[in-house]
Amino acid sequence: MMHLRAHLIATPTHDRVRLEILFCFAQALFARNAIERAQHVWSQYLTLWAEIHGRPMPAAAATLTPVNDLGAVGLFITGGSGAGKTFSVRTAIRTASDLFPDYRVPGSSCPIVSIDVPPGCTFRTLGVQVCDAFGYPIRNRATDHDVWARAYDLLNAHDTVLIHFDEAARIRRSKSDNEIVWIRDKLTALTDHGQTPFGIILSGLPEGLSLLERDPQIRRRFRALVSVPELSQSDIEVELPGIIRLYAELAEIAVDVPFQSDFVYRHAHVCGRMLGIAIDLIIEAIGIAVMSTDGTLRIAHFAEVVQRASGWPSDRNPYLCADWQHIDCSKFLDRDTPQPPPPRKR
Template sequence: MTTHIPAAAKIVADLKARFFPTPTYRQLQLEFDLLLEQRRANLRQGRQQEVRGLLVVAPSGAGKTTLVARVLRQHPSGLRMLTEGEERADIVSMVVPSPATPKGVGLDMLEALGYPLRRDRSAHIIWQLVKTQFAQRQVLFLHLDEAQDFSRHNNHNDRHAVISTLKSLTQSPQWPVGLILSGTPELLDLVNMDAQLARRLKPVEHRPLKTSVDGGMITAALRQYAAAADITLDDALCKPRFVHRLVHAADYCFGILVEMICEAIGEVLLAGEDILSTKSFVTCFSRRSGCPEGLNPFVVEDFLALDVRRLLQPEPGPGNQGRPR
């Protein structure tokens, strides 16, 4: 089996680098294009109007980071991302550092903009410098990923300071910047603290998967990834019963589901086989979770009772009573 590892690992890595467009992706793409063209129209007319933004919310593993990155980095108009040595940037994209204090985030942003501070300054001055840098570089949009960390590590006053700072970016009379905030559902609590900020953000929800709604998309993904790996797809994997198991095993998150498809294909290749079957997913889930067969959603009859996010769960039995939750 070890002789197959390098080839299998490369194929799985290539598969995970592929992008599968979803309805949520197309919605986000549409909403961003509308905002972008409105901003460009205002710039052509010399108007500096308040800029609206986007809010992308989804549980961990849903694929929101990949989704936003694809929309911004693969835009057909060739948007300029912040790059060292380049003066202009249409988009500044960064992960919110943890702990996400207003001052700390501002300092990280100045560092990314190539404007590190040599002495201590207040949060207010730091963000004024950020705004100046945005205007000089003509930044159109700021994307902050994992933005829920603003609410995790700050007290009430600091959270309000974050909201005021973010809102002020969109209202700057000299050079307004549109916000794209992405994060877990905790982010909603922060945004909803201020009705004015909430009004400026168009929500795009990466909703949980539903077999009844998304079954066709999921079977299409199974077929496309299997074809990309040049292996055969067992017809049983396109049946609603298996798709339901797969959706639950992925905790209803599309990003995790795609990972599992890729890793199950890896199990096929490691075994020197050429058919993607239920057996491949049984092995894949076991390797991912470290759980015994009695807690594997591709094996257990009552698979909906399983908590698929937990690792190394012991199988219920003598001395270990209780149903898995």
């Protein structure tokens, strides 16, 4: 079912993320004095803005005038675990494939590169990850300066304009406050890097927002904050059935799920109202349904996803039991090893 994960799903958050990425891209190109290219991106930004708002952008705001020594800008995308932050960023980028061709293709010259921030992150390890993204290994004895000198060379050689650091909250979990300040200063420096300033996109848990606190320089650079919200009632009642039908159609299976029942609310409860987890569970259920004798997606397949992962019995499975609203699914979502649910109250 891996091919289903590559399918693009447009949501209001996806549109907002896409809009802000286009803005950051245009600003970074203007900062590099790549005027013609920047105007092309800005035109797409204005078109998308009009589609989202149902009207053209006011003329006073629609003209972007180049300014000497203007740095690039940043964007922070935040939300709870499983909300779909990474999914929103990657979907937004792939939707604009004419601007970002060959995204995440090793060795490509896509203008944006996504970097997975490792646990225990330092500025050196960020540089190592950048080099690794371009297939360039770094020797352990290389200094911080050497690592980032190579990283800058690779970024410029591949015409990179935007750098996306995913799981940015891990930066906040570094070993010392001094290291965090150092990383914060260096992120700011990336947006002012000589003739080739880089737009910065951070995505991660809300705790990562502390990176922007107590530092007016980096806070000034990050013009936008996009929060990936929990699923709303409309999302649950309208969007979830549509997503399930779409993925089932892509997998070429039938759907026998009573959407008018409380199923969609059970599903939202299991996934903690997080879109990313909701989609993962849908894809896993479809993977089970594909192997069934009649190739039809049913509630039982969603229940089997939970049963396989948790070992919970049917009378404690949120898709099947009567008191599903009282089952704490966070233990199912966050555990490293299966944990049984608490005993039922009598």
